[in-house]
Amino acid sequence: MTPEQYNQLRHSREMEQRNRPLTDEELDKLLPGDKEGFAILPPPEGYEPL
Amino acid sequence: MSVPPSHNTSGLRLPPEVTRILYVRNLPFDVSANAMYDTFGKYGAIRQVRMGTNAKTKGTAYVVYEDIYDARNAHDGLSGYNLAGRYVVVTYFQQRTPLAA
Numbered sequence: 737m738t739p740e741q742y743n744q745l746r747h748s749r750e751m752e753q754r755n756r757p758l759t760d761e762e763l764d765k766l767l768p769g770d771k772e773g774f775a776i777l778p779p780p781e782g783y784e785p786l
Numbered sequence: 787m788s789v790p791p792s793h794n795t796s797g798l799r800l801p802p803e804v805t806r807i808l809y810v811r812n813l814p815f816d817v818s819a820n821a822m823y824d825t826f827g828k829y830g831a832i833r834q835v836r837m838g839t840n841a842k843t844k845g846t847a848y849v850v851y852e853d854i855y856d857a858r859n860a861h862d863g864l865s866g867y868n869l870a871g872r873y874v875v876v877t878y879f880q881q882r883t884p885l886a887a
Binding site: 747748750751754755756757758763766767768769770773774775776777778779780783785 | 798799801805806807818820821822823826827830831832833834835837838839840842843847848850852854875879881
């Protein structure tokens with residue numbers, strides 16, 4: 737494995753780690769909630785993610 | 787929760803300050819869910835939106851994307867975007883508390 741391949745592997749693994757799905761609990765830990773003046777905005781009906 | 791294929795994951799490494807959560811300021815106070823989801827949804831699947839509700843937080847919001855590349859595209863595409871008459875300011879949310887392992 738060349739150094740470039742190794743780096744590419746390491747980077748894509750890191751990106752996978754940074755891109756793994758966030759659970760609701762994790763979001764609640766990360767972001768301010770009702771106490772701090774933020775409320776979750778429900779998506780409008782018929783909103784389907786791209 | 788099905789994970790949408792991250793279509794444009796080119797494995798391209800993004801700088802550490804790029805995150806999936808955008809902090810948006812200078813939003814019109816009466817911005818609707820439709821306007822938020824239309825404007826930000828153009829760039830990719832939205833995981834969650836949190837709107838400011840009290841005097842201090844009104845006009846700001848956190849927009850969480852499913853895919854980090856979509857968030858980066860949204861950040862680049864929407865900085866200074868005119869939403870209902872106001873120029874929104876978009877920045878990356880920086881995690882203070884480390885994610886639980």
